[in-house]
Amino acid sequence: MAANGQRKEGIDGPTNPMVTPLLTDLYQFTMAYAYWKAAKHNDRAVFDLYFRRNPFGGEYTVFAGLEECIKLIANFRFSEDEIAFIKETLPTSCEDGFYDYLRSLDCSDVEIHAISEGFVVSPKIPLLRVEGPVAVAQLLETPLVNLINYASLVATNAARHRFVAGKSKLLLEFGLRRAHGPDGGIGASKYCYMGGFDATSNVAAGKLFGIPLRGTHSHAFVSSFMSPDEITEKSLHSSDGSHVCEDFVGSAQAWLSKLKVTSIQRSNLLGGIFAETNQSELAAFASYALAFPNNFLALVDTYDVMRSGIPNFCAIALALHDLGYKAVGIRLDSGDLAYLSCEARNFFKTIEKEFGVPDFGKMNITASNDLNEETLDALNKQGHEVDAFGIGTHLVTCYAQPALGVVFKLVEINNQPRIKLSEDVSKVSIPCKKRSYRLYGKEGYPLVDLMTGENETPPKYYKFPLSFHPIQLMLHKVDVYGSLYCLNGCKLPDLAAYFGLQAGERILCRHPFNESKRAYVVPQHVEELMKCYWPGRSGKVREELPPLKVIRERCIKHLEQMRPDHMRRLNPTPYKVSVSAKLYDFIHFLWLNEAPVGELQ
Amino acid sequence: MAANGQRKEGIDGPTNPMVTPLLTDLYQFTMAYAYWKAAKHNDRAVFDLYFRRNPFGGEYTVFAGLEECIKLIANFRFSEDEIAFIKETLPTSCEDGFYDYLRSLDCSDVEIHAISEGFVVSPKIPLLRVEGPVAVAQLLETPLVNLINYASLVATNAARHRFVAGKSKLLLEFGLRRAHGPDGGIGASKYCYMGGFDATSNVAAGKLFGIPLRGTHSHAFVSSFMSPDEITEKSLHSSDGSHVCEDFVGSAQAWLSKLKVTSIQRSNLLGGIFAETNQSELAAFASYALAFPNNFLALVDTYDVMRSGIPNFCAIALALHDLGYKAVGIRLDSGDLAYLSCEARNFFKTIEKEFGVPDFGKMNITASNDLNEETLDALNKQGHEVDAFGIGTHLVTCYAQPALGVVFKLVEINNQPRIKLSEDVSKVSIPCKKRSYRLYGKEGYPLVDLMTGENETPPKYYKFPLSFHPIQLMLHKVDVYGSLYCLNGCKLPDLAAYFGLQAGERILCRHPFNESKRAYVVPQHVEELMKCYWPGRSGKVREELPPLKVIRERCIKHLEQMRPDHMRRLNPTPYKVSVSAKLYDFIHFLWLNEAPVGELQ
Incomplete structure (x- = not known):
């Protein structure tokens, strides 16, 4: 497997070794052949990679996936084995010279400008611009779009979940098992962390990217125990090592009996009073505590949260406390999470008061079970006592919208601007090699993103x-x-x-396709959005690929910097994307020029 | 990268080399440690892997992903590097003996029974049963669920698209760019082919799995041309090599002029009469035809389908015909596909008649552009002339339902049955090591799936x-x-x-949780569903992993074998899943036994 990070002599390959120049659509090869046959393969092309609509009904997207793209580009070369397969696949009439051409291919003549990973981005604005020989740029289309589409989608989904959960909650990505295949899972872990999650359950992702790992035990662990009798080694030394409790299980059972007759029971906090808790659950909890006395966090809903899980947990936590250990908390994985978390909190607080156990009331409550933006929002509205959320399916499969429509469009060839028309105006591409700027207003919020021609004077501020x-x-x-x-x-x-x-100077920002939508902006600050991430032969300085943690911090900062009404979960205010007056005129000149004219008779 | 297929000495590793024993949730390791610490790690456990609801509102699911699971199991071993990472991750208090234990781990003592890949399967029925040391079985949970979840979901999605499109249409998977990461794409290609698609655009998947590849050119190819003048090499020899057309482009332009003044124009078939077609499009088509005279298939919607794309295509196709070549057809990627395909078909037929070009009317029409079950169904209702569908986003991201809820539940440990309770009855697990049967009725359709205890007498027929x-x-x-x-x-x-x-014998089939739902069945034929795919130390014969093509054929056969009302897209008749009377009684005995009893005061 490719190691992460950079080698001395260059940039390592993509995280997934399956990302090779063959991970592309067949038509990139048929086109490459046709270009080559027409001696057009080295025509200098400019492609923009962008999306047309923000996902999840929102007004923002987190740009992610760039590092993997650059890793692919830096190592883009065909093996003999791959060339043999392409030869096998294309018609036998294809000339051999083409395969020699493929043999010679790399990305040394390709130039990549991109917005930095972790930035908040908007539709139509190029996320990445590929300049280079048209045949090479085409071959890159599919893998670049693949590497950015899901990465940006799931990072955005993570950011949205963070937005609803609030800054103070711990967010854990638990999605590996439901993700779309192995590196659907690995990608999810990487990009959810980037989008603001705190940790993952995915060990491979932890190893690859240094993401903090979290996890305790499952229902199966609980039900694998039959009774406390099967625990043979019941002794546990105290936290400071000063003494040993010979029968930790007995100590927990004693606490359970004590809990049964206290005022906690009488106050009816357990929503019906517990009689016999499930003994296999008690055995499982005891066993887990014996293995991890400093990290005891128990899943309490295998049998019945209030009648069994919580009392069993508290008995073990109190027995641990007797030995100087501090239990971590519980996880709820079913039922009414708002209600159960509040009941659990009350119970913990009552124990703190009743038995004088400091901080017992602050016990960590983790919740999981099919959580998404809506359920988090509903929990907030109902009131809850959850400290950490474990989110899986909805997060990593992007259940609310499982695809982002990233596209890759030719905007210039041999210095000639190109446009792709469509009956659907939103699908018309914005021609020309461009620059993009973010214009900030007085309050420090971004006001509008602006595209101009490459050689226009940059907006002044x-x-x-x-x-x-x-x-x-x-x-x-x-x-x-x-x-x-x-x-x-x-x-x-x-x-x-x-x-x-x-x-700043007053700048006219125009909607690219709607002539009546335009506004003057006097920016307080202007930021150019694209930087050079792969200079090719341009001699430009290559922007470094920062570590994941730095990208994550940048992402969180950028999200916080947006005006709150753009970030609303429902009906957010549209964030404006515009073109300069010059570019507007040029788009519409080209459009008229390319559209076929009918004849009425 | 791991090669596909089998090595002489055993079974190769998973297709994606990132599928290692570390691709699992952290809690599998914390549990493994707790089991080991309690000297319980070798307790013999039985886990069932199953899902609870069919996806997409349907009544069937295609089981896929088994081969990758067996490849993982056959090669399940920790590297020193991986063990070092686990040690770094777990609390320092964990004892070193555990890491020696991990070092010794493999799946030689694990036994896997599974339904064969490509079978049509139903909720609650175990797709895969893992028996083995509890700690090992737990470590396998996450990767097995990951490998089966998306595979089965997307194979089912492919089968559903096939069902709506009909048997006669060519179905092409075009989803790589929108898939969830690189092997989201590779998995999609493999399992869509399994579920009944004919080909993919994904070259890497073609190479890995031998799936037929399809693709021609994109809009960018078309707009990369400026005018026919830029084509320098315009000659094309005839199909039989007998002569050379020195100016193929001129020949196409002559045909275009001819088309303009024919009765085709007068009959107004082009929905408004075309005047000047887009010349850069004509140049692109000519160039593509010069590269692939035997495989000319053109994307006709870059500028305007009826006013430019179709006339340009026909001009090239007719010029090819003059040289003895047969054009393949067109691809439509936007607009009203029903209308455009019918108009195109009429135009082609008129040309066949007008110019006496045999089979011109049968030109292949491929359609793409955000197709899904609904749009296919709508096209069928409107009437269309499409021969092949290229389907991407909705297919590979499983847009209509991006997750299948495959779970992995402990059903027995040390020969003791275990049950997982839940306030939600559909989440209660079915305990015991079981056998599953499919009971067929008189018409040859499957009637019901039946689970029994492992040692019950099999249903007779x-x-x-x-x-x-x-x-x-x-x-x-x-x-x-x-x-x-x-x-x-x-x-x-x-x-x-x-x-x-x-x-056959009359068999009582009971709903597992609803006492009133039961039926007697006299099966015409009975099929046991699970086979031994990894015998461990049982001495059983290991079922071979068949090639993808064989699985695909099996899948298509099984889908055709289902009673049509179960396969309906909307409101299908529920397919019944049942337990034997004995197992029913046992489930409910155990349920009462495990559920905590409250006390009313």
Whole structure:
């Protein structure tokens, strides 16, 4: 398996060794042959990779998958074995010179500009731009789209779940078993972490990407025990090693009897009073505690949460407490999670009070069982006491919308702009090699994304001449938005107004296809979105691929930076994507030029 | 990358080398440690792998993924590197002996029974039964569920698309770019083929599994051309090599002019009459035809299907025809596919008639563009002329339901039956090591699936003593359902009735959880569902893993064998899953035994 990270001499291959130049659609090879046959294979093409609509009814998408794309590009070469297979597959009439051409292929003449991984992105804006020989760029289409589509979709889904759950909750990705195949699972773990999850259950992903791992035991563990009698080694030394409890199971059973006759029972907290808890469950919990006295977290719903799981858990936790250990908590995997978590919390708090066990009331409550954005939202509305959510199926399969429509469109060839028309206006491509900018407003929020032609003057904004101007002395800090604050806390625009300076140039932002939708924007700050991630022969500096943790932090920061109304789960305010006036005119000139004209008779 | 197929000395590893024993949930390791610490790790456990509900609102599921499971099991061993990572991950308090235990682990003591891959299966019936040391069986849980969940889901989805499209249509899987990661795509290609698709666009899957490959060119190919002038090499020799057309492009342009003034135009077949077709499109088509004169299939919707794509295609196809080549057809990727395919067909037929080109009217029409069960059904209702469907997103992401809920439940340990209770009855597990049978009725359709205890007498059915009975002479054939026909075409049950024989024993089939639902069945034929795919130390014969093509044929046969009302897309008749009377009684005895009893005061 390819190791993660970078080799001394270059960039390692994709995480999944199955990602080879053959992981593409057959038509990329038939086209490559046709290009080659027409001596057109080295025509210089520019392709934009973008999506047309945000997923999940939202107004944002997290861009993910770039690192794997660059790893593919850096190692893009056909093996003899692969070439032999292509030869076998194409018609026998295809000339041998083509296979020599394939033999010589790599991405040294390809240039990749991309938005950085973890950025919040919007429809139509190129996420990645591929420039290079048209045949090579086409061969890259399918794997690039594959590597970005699911990555961005599931990272966005993770971000959405984080948004509903709130910052304070621990979010655990538990989806491996339901994911679409092995690296559906591995990808899910990587990109959910990027989108704001805290940990995964997937050990392979933990090893590959350094993601924190979480997990305790399943229902099967509980039901694999028959009774406490089968535990032969019942002794447990105390946390400080000072003494040994010879019969830990007996100690837990004693606590269970005590719980039965306390005021907890009388106060009817257990929603009906428990009589006999399930003894195989008690045995399983005891066994797990004996193995992990410092990490005791029990799944309490194998038989009956309130009548068996919780009392059994508390008996073990109290027995652990007697030995100086602190139990971690419980996991609920069925039933009414709002109700059960509140009941459990009350029970824990009552124990804290009744038996004077410090922090027993703060016991961690983890919930799982088919959670998604809706159920998290419903739990919030009902009120709950859950500290951590384990989310699987809905998260990793992107149940609410399992596909993102990333496309890869030719926008220029041999310096000639190209357009793809469609009866559906939303499917018309935006031609030309372009630049994209994010324009920020006074409040520090992104206002609009703007595409311009490659050679248009970039939008101007107020760059304060720090070193020459007298206000320099009053400067206090520069915040993440590039806004300047002075000592009295007022922002630079106010100062700029005070000094009669303008914050930025007025820029006309136009909807690419709707002539009536346009707005003037005076940006407070402008950020160019694409950077060079693979310079080819351009001589540009290659942007480094940062570690996953850095991408994750960037992603979380960018999500927090968005204006809250764009982030709403339901009916969010549309985030605007625009083109410059010049580009608008050019699109529509080209459109008229390419569309066939009918004749009425 | 692991090669596919079998090595001399055993079974190769999983197709995706990322499928290792580490591709599992962390809790499998924490449980393994707790079992080991309690000296319980070698307790003999039986786990059933099954799902609870058919996907897509249907009444059937195709079982897929078994081969990859067996490949994992056959090669299940931890590397030192993996053990080091587990040690790093578990608490430092874990004893070193556990890692020695992991070092010694393999699946030589595990026994796997499974339904054969490609079978039509139903909820609750074990698809796979794992017997072995409890700790090992648990470690297998996550990867087995992962490998079967998506495989079965997408194979079922493919079968459903085939059912709506009909047997005569060519179905092409085009989903790689939208699949959930690289082997989401590779898995999709494998299992869609298994479920009845004819080919894929995914070259890597073609190489790995020998699936037929299909594909021609994209919109980008079309828009990469500017005009016919850029084609420098315009000559094409005739199909029989007897002469050369020096200007193939000119020949196509001449045909285009001819098409403009014919009665085809006058008859207004082009839905408005075409004037100038898009010349860059004509150039692209010409170029593709020059590269693949025997395989000319053109994507006709880059600019305008009726005003440009179809006339341009026909001009090229007619020019090819002049040289003795036969064009393959067109692909439509947008717009009203029903209408456009019918218009295109009419146009082709008119050309056949007008210019006397044989079979021009039978030109292949492929359609793609976000197809799914509903759109296929709608196309059928509207009437269309499509011969082949290219299906991507909805097929491979299982858009209509992106997850199958395969679970893995402990049903026995140390010969003691175990049950998992739940407030949701559908989540209660069916305890005991079991056998499953499919009972067939008179018409040859499966009637009901039946689970019994492992040691119950198998259900009896009429096995005709062929070699001794006088009707032997009248026997004509044995059909796929095991029904016997005599020379006059009447089925054995009639004969059996005639001779006063009974077709089978009356068997009481009970719903596992609903006491009022039960039925007597007199099966015509009984098939035991699970076979031994990994004998462990049992000495049983290991069922061979057949090639993909054989599984595919089996799958198609099994799907055809189902009673049509179970296969309906909407509101299908439920297919019954039952337990024997004995097993029913036992389930309910155990249930009462395990459920905690409350006390009312």
